[in-house]
Amino acid sequence: MPAATTHSKSRSNSARDRLLDVALELFATRGYQAIGLRDLTRQLGLHAGSLYAHFESKQSLLYELIEGALSDLLADTRLRLRGARNPRERLQRFVHAFVAFNLAEKHRLQLVTREFVNLTQEQQQEIGQLKLSHAALLNTIIATESGEQGHISPRTALMTEAVIGMLYGQCQWAQVDExxxxxxxxxTRFVIGIVACDRPG
Incomplete structure (x- = not known):
């Protein structure tokens, strides 16, 4: 099974990419609102105004980090789902993609869950489309596992939301050492249990 896409693999050593790396760490560990432009550029020995040579604003920097995280998660999930033989295996691969990404890129998912509110309305809508595309993969898997044909029921949509919430919640787990x-x-067993216990009839 392919390894999770990681933030570091595609990184060059340009000033722009180094700025993204510093922003990721500071936003995730100290919070977006607590970090100013000087905090970001000081880490790289740059002047505060030099950030604008690479990004329109601190907010656009946050957007790029969140958009990149979700795009990578979506791409890796789609890659892992290829070749799955049945809905149960697709479900396991979907969960595995999220677990692997969270373990490798916890800071990036923390930004998605915690700092999304600091984006503009337009940016939130664009990020929302990526989240919907990711959830749609799971919607289809659960619908097929539940025996639904040709449509996504409200019941399946609700289960999808519950599962996605559980997966994102890993970012906040402090006592799990697995x-x-x-x-x-x-x-995966949790998700199968949710689907099975709510199956009609």
Missing amino acids: NEQRLTDTL
Whole structure:
């Protein structure tokens, strides 16, 4: 199974990319609102105004980090789903993609969950479309696992929201010390239990 796409693999050592790396760490560990332009540029030995050579604003920097995280998660999930033989395997692969990404890129997912509110309305709408595309993959898997044909019922949509919320919640878990495969297996069983117990009839 392919490895999760990671933030560091595609990074060059340009000033722009180094600025993204510094912003990611500071926004995730100290919070977007607590970090000013001087905090970002000081880490790189730059003048505060030099940020505008690469980004329109601190907010556009945050948007790029969140958009990049979700785009990578979506791409990696789609890649992992290729070749799955049945809905149950697709479900396991979907969960595994999220677990692997969270373990490798926890700071990036923290920005998605915690700092989304600091984006503009237009930026939030664009990020919302990526979230919908990701959730649509799970919608289809759950619908097929539940025996639904040709449509997504409100029941399936509700289960999808519950599962997505559980997966994103990993960012806040402090007491869980499981390896990637065991955590994937456990969460997959949780999801299968949700689908099975709510199956009509």
